[in-house]
Amino acid sequence: MSIKLNALTKSLWVFHMAASPCNNCDIEILDALTPRHDIERFGMLLVGSIKHADVLLVTGCINKKVIDRMKRVYEQAPKPIIVVAVGGCACTGGMFRDSYNYAGPLDKVFPVDAYVPGCPPQPEALIDAVVKVINKLKGK
Amino acid sequence: MKILFQYIIFPGFLFTAIVGMIASWIDRKVTARVQWRVGPPILQPLYDFIKLLGKEIIIPKGASRGTFLLSPVFGMSAIVIVSTMLWLVILSPENSFTGDLIVILYLLVIPSIAVIIGAFASKNPLASLGASREMKLILAYELPFILIVFIPVIKAGYTIKLGELLAFQAKNGVFLNHPSCIIAFIVAIMCMQAKLTLVPFDMPEAETEIMGGAYIEYSGAPLGIYKLTRMMMLFVVPMFLVIMYMGGIIFEGWHILWGILKYVLLLVIIVLIRNTSPRVRIDQAMRFFWRPMTILAVVGVCLAYLGL
Numbered sequence: 288m289s290i291k292l293n294a295l296t297k298s299l300w301v302f303h304m305a306a307s308p309c310n311n312c313d314i315e316i317l318d319a320l321t322p323r324h325d326i327e328r329f330g331m332l333l334v335g336s337i338k339h340a341d342v343l344l345v346t347g348c349i350n351k352k353v354i355d356r357m358k359r360v361y362e363q364a365p366k367p368i369i370v371v372a373v374g375g376c377a378c379t380g381g382m383f384r385d386s387y388n389y390a391g392p393l394d395k396v397f398p399v400d401a402y403v404p405g406c407p408p409q410p411e412a413l414i415d416a417v418v419k420v421i422n423k424l425k426g427k
Numbered sequence: 428m429k430i431l432f433q434y435i436i437f438p439g440f441l442f443t444a445i446v447g448m449i450a451s452w453i454d455r456k457v458t459a460r461v462q463w464r465v466g467p468p469i470l471q472p473l474y475d476f477i478k479l480l481g482k483e484i485i486i487p488k489g490a491s492r493g494t495f496l497l498s499p500v501f502g503m504s505a506i507v508i509v510s511t512m513l514w515l516v517i518l519s520p521e522n523s524f525t526g527d528l529i530v531i532l533y534l535l536v537i538p539s540i541a542v543i544i545g546a547f548a549s550k551n552p553l554a555s556l557g558a559s560r561e562m563k564l565i566l567a568y569e570l571p572f573i574l575i576v577f578i579p580v581i582k583a584g585y586t587i588k589l590g591e592l593l594a595f596q597a598k599n600g601v602f603l604n605h606p607s608c609i610i611a612f613i614v615a616i617m618c619m620q621a622k623l624t625l626v627p628f629d630m631p632e633a634e635t636e637i638m639g640g641a642y643i644e645y646s647g648a649p650l651g652i653y654k655l656t657r658m659m660m661l662f663v664v665p666m667f668l669v670i671m672y673m674g675g676i677i678f679e680g681w682h683i684l685w686g687i688l689k690y691v692l693l694l695v696i697i698v699l700i701r702n703t704s705p706r707v708r709i710d711q712a713m714r715f716f717w718r719p720m721t722i723l724a725v726v727g728v729c730l731a732y733l734g735l
Contacts (some may be wrong), residue, residue, distance in 0.1 A: 290678040294477035297470075325464040327455075335638035338485060338646035341478070355580050367485040 294423045295341060295367070295415075298330040302340030302364075306357055306393075308347030310373035312405040318343060319410040326414065342369045348376035348383040349391035361397045369420055370399045373413065375406045438514030439656055440507050440616075447658035448472040450694060454661065457698045472658060479651030487549055487644050494548035499645075499652035502541030506659045507536045513666055516589045517675050523590025527552055531589070533666065534577060535622065540563050542631070542641045544651075549644035557640025559622070560709050561631035567716040568621040568628075574724035575611040575618070579671050579732040593675050600675035607730035612672050614724050619664050620700055621712070623657070629702040656661065662682075665693040 288299035303316055319326050320333060334340055337360050349357065361368075372393045380391050391398055401416045401422065451472045487493055489511055509531055515522040537560055539723030544557035579602050588633040602608040605627060621628040632640040642653060669675060669689050676686025707715070 294474045295481065296475040298478045322463045324468075325459070328465040330467055330474055335634040336643045338644060339639065339642075339650060340593060341482075363485065365485055367482075370712055376523060398699035 292424060296424055297317050299341045299369070299417065299421075300334045300339055301342045301344055302334055302337050303344045304337075304346070304357065304360055306345055306347040306349050306353045306377070308374065308376065312377075313347040315407045315410055316373065316413065318344070319413050324344045324410045324414065326417075329417075331417070337364050339370065340364060342371060343369050344373050344416075345377050345393055346373045348386075349387060349393060349396060350386070350388045351390045352388070354390045354396060356394055362363050369391055369424075370397060371403065371420065373403045373418055374408060375404055377405050381406065382408045402420075429489050432512055434507065437612035438518075438714060440513045441505060442514075443510040443659045443662060447655070447660075447662040450661045451658040453691075453694060454701075455699050457695065458555065458702055461702045462701075463532055466501055471492075476651050476655060479654065480504065480648050483645040484647035484649065487551065489546040489550045490644070491550075495644075496544035498541045498548065498652060499649045499656065501544075502538035503652050503656045505537035505541070506656055506663055509667075510659065511535045511664045513589075513663065513670060516593060517670065518678070520593045523588045526587050527589050528576070528587045528592075532573065535667070536569070536666065537661060539622075539624075541615060541656075542584050542653070545645070545649075546641035549618070551644045553637045553639075554641055554643050556637055557631045557633075557643070561641060563709050563713060564621055564624070564628060567713040568618045571614050571624075571716055571720040571724040572618040574721065574728055576671065578602075578607055578611040578724075578727050579727070579729045589670060593670060596674040596692075597677070602672045607727045608672055610727035610730070612668070614727070615668050615672070615695060616700075617716075617720055618673075619668060620694075620697060621716070623660055623697070623698065626701045627707045629693070629706060630709050630712065632704060637731045661697075662692070665690055665697070668693060715727055 299329065303313065303315060309335075315367070323378050330344075343361065344363060345357070347353075361370075370393075372378050376383060377391070377393045380389055383389055384391075403412050403416045405412055435441065449469075449472075452467070452469050455471065456466040484496075485561050488496060512527060512531060518528075543558045543561050546554040546561075579592055580604055580606060586592065590645075596602060605611060624631055630640075632642055637643070642650065645653060669686070673689045676683065676689075
């Protein structure tokens with residue numbers, strides 16, 4: 288395994304994109320940073336700008352209004368970027384899949400590396416998703 | 428050849444980078460412990476830096492390419508020169524020339540100016556907002572900072588050589604024994620916090636309101652160089668205060684440990700201020716530095732002039 292990949296898996300900086308969520312998943316993401324779960328011990332940080340990010344967390348049911356903005360944010364991300372769909376809405380559309388303005392699911396917009404189902408998912412499930420992503424990067 | 432070795436390996440780039448990374452780790456670990464968390468492993472700053480070197484570099488459309496990419500290098504080279512000068516003086520006070528104190532004062536501003544230039548070159552409105560805040564912050568803290576730097580100069584008999592300041596302290600005891608220098612030291616800690624743009628004076632890169640501010644458009648290696656510069660400053664600026672007020676580090680026996688303890692004490696003060704205060708607005712910061720801090724600094728200069 289190269290040094291670059293090793294460093295990447297040990298310092299994943301997370302950018303959190305809210306694509307019209309109900310804010311429940313977002314609160315669970317912030318839960319993962321609190322003293323009980325403390326993902327900073329694995330080197331993960333929440334960053335403010337997509338240009339600094341290694342992981343793109345997407346929450347919410349994707350509608351026709353946000354889809355252009357989402358594509359623009361994804362194109363601005365420095366590669367390699369890992370995309371994680373958080374919550375039932377981002378994975379499949381959930382209860383909003385038959386809405387008139389629904390434009391998802393997320394993997395129709397851009398490639399997704401990990402899915403975290405749940406409404407909302409628990410912080411443990413988020414950490415499990417990150418472990419799976421790291422194993423995928425390492426080629427296991 | 429010797430000069431090249433001094434600038435690149437010891438006490439220049441490599442040494443400063445390693446100690447700066449350790450200092451940054453201590454900062455993050457103590458922050459985590461204060462918040463009852465576990466905190467990152469000791470190699471975390473190194474992982475962050477290597478990872479950023481491997482990422483894609485994005486140059487925004489319409490940005491000034493050369494300025495955008497070169498300004499991080501400007502800032503880092505300035506801080507490397509400061510570190511080399513400081514450590515050569517610590518190793519032997521003869522390695523000092525007339526006026527090196529003024530050169531260091533100038534060079535310590537350059538990293539902030541590099542941030543401003545880079546932010547304006549990136550053609551991002553939030554970055555320009557961060558840059559203008561950084562500029563106001565420099566205007567605010569430089570006035571008391573220069574005033575308090577001249578208090579030890581007055582005490583040591585009007586010399587602007589760092590080596591003579593150190594020799595004076597070795598002979599007559601450290602400057603912190605005098606009341607005027609205690610005032611200067613309190614002001615210096617506040618100015619140091621602003622120079623490092625840490626909370627409560629981190630308006631230029633306020634993560635929650637302007638999303639990284641001056642650094643918003645940087646990605647990959649330039650961002651890594653900025654982060655490395657910040658880590659180096661966490662080592663160099665407290666070291667400057669250790670030389671000015673606390674007698675530097677003396678390289679014999681137990682004095683080495685005592686010298687390291689002085690630096691760690693300053694670092695812990697920085698971390699504790701950072702963790703116990705909220706971010707202030709830019710006008711509050713300017714008022715803070717121009718009124719109470721400048722008045723304290725002027726009082727300190729008067730006391731030093733009267734010989735206290």
